[in-house]
Amino acid sequence: MRAFCVMMSCLISCWGVAQEASEDQAKRAIELAKVEAKALELFQGSQKLKWETEPLLRWTNPVSGQIYGDVYIWTLDGRPEAIASIYKWFSPHTHQATELQSLSESELTMTRYGATAWSTGKGLEMKLLADAPAPSDRPFQRSRQMHAIAEQFVAQAEDRSDPTSTWNLRRLPKPIYRYQSEKRGIVDGAMFAFCQGSTNNPEVLLLLEARQRDGQTQWHYGLGRQNSLRFIVHRNDELIWDVPKLAPPWPAVNRPDQPYLVIKSQSAN
Incomplete structure (x- = not known):
């Protein structure tokens, strides 16, 4: 009995040490992500994007x-134009990475610590949802409409090493960002994230926008990646998006002229 108590005491002590180490690592990752995000300056033409300082x-x-990891966005006139997932490995790797995706319909440039690090064309295409009901005049009703539309989308990821294996991504129940931009003719907008398993790590992004053009308001959608895997998206069982696996080879995701970019850097643990 005494031996059992000693063993349990050791297990509890080890768990406590591991828990404390994990909390320290998470805190360190948050600090590093903030420093990295602050070092990034993004532009659409001559207009500087606004860094939203809360992940x-x-x-x-x-x-x-x-x-x-932490996920940050940069906006222009209220609309998200770029997103970055900034993460730190502690095991089995030790590097830090910044995973960027342009959400813009225009060209973007970015400096990192003062040096040009990204110059890319448009990152996604906003397409008309011609069969969707007209956006409501009421914000609450528009929110319900966006949730209903988002439920029509099913996103899948292909296994990196086995193209015959795919899995469904989990859509987070609430949009990760809600916005509007009178200057851009966006009456309402929301960004939804599709994640792997039970994590909050976004893999596919869905933007829904009620856009006003020529006195008419209609729903539009756009899709973007946050990983180099092959992704397939269906809406109401119709294939609407199929983007290829980008890596390996890993240098393919380090090209600063592409709308999806990974910047890998070493950092002290």
Whole structure:
């Protein structure tokens, strides 16, 4: 009995040490992500994008290892134009990475610590949802409409090493960002995230916007990636988006002329 108590005491002590280490790692990752995000300056033409200083999501993925990330966006006139998932590995890797995706319909440029690091064409195409009901005049009703439309989308990821294996991504129940832009003719907009398993790590992004043109308001959608996997998206069982796997080879995701870019850097643990 005494041996059992000693064993349990050791287990509890080890768990406490591991828990404390995980909390320290998460805190360190948050600090590093903030520093990295602050160092990024993004532009659409001559207009500087606004860095939204509070992360939209904070995530970890214990299945893959000890990794912690924060998700930030940059906006122009209220609309999200770029998104970055900035994460730090502690095990089995030790590097830090910044995973960027343009959400813009125009060209973007970016400096990182003062040096040009990204110059890309449009990141996504906003397409008309011709069969969707007209956007409501009431914000609450528009919110319900966006949720109903988002439920029509099913996103899947293909296994990196086995193209015959795919899995469904989980859509977070609430949009990760809600916005409007009178200057851009966006009466209402929301960004939804599709994530892997039970994590909050976004893999596919869905933008829904009620756009006003020539006195008429209609729903539009756009899709963007947040991983180099192949993604397939269906809406009401119709294939609407199929983007290829980008890596390996890994240098393919380090090209600063592409709308999806990964910047890998070393950082002290």
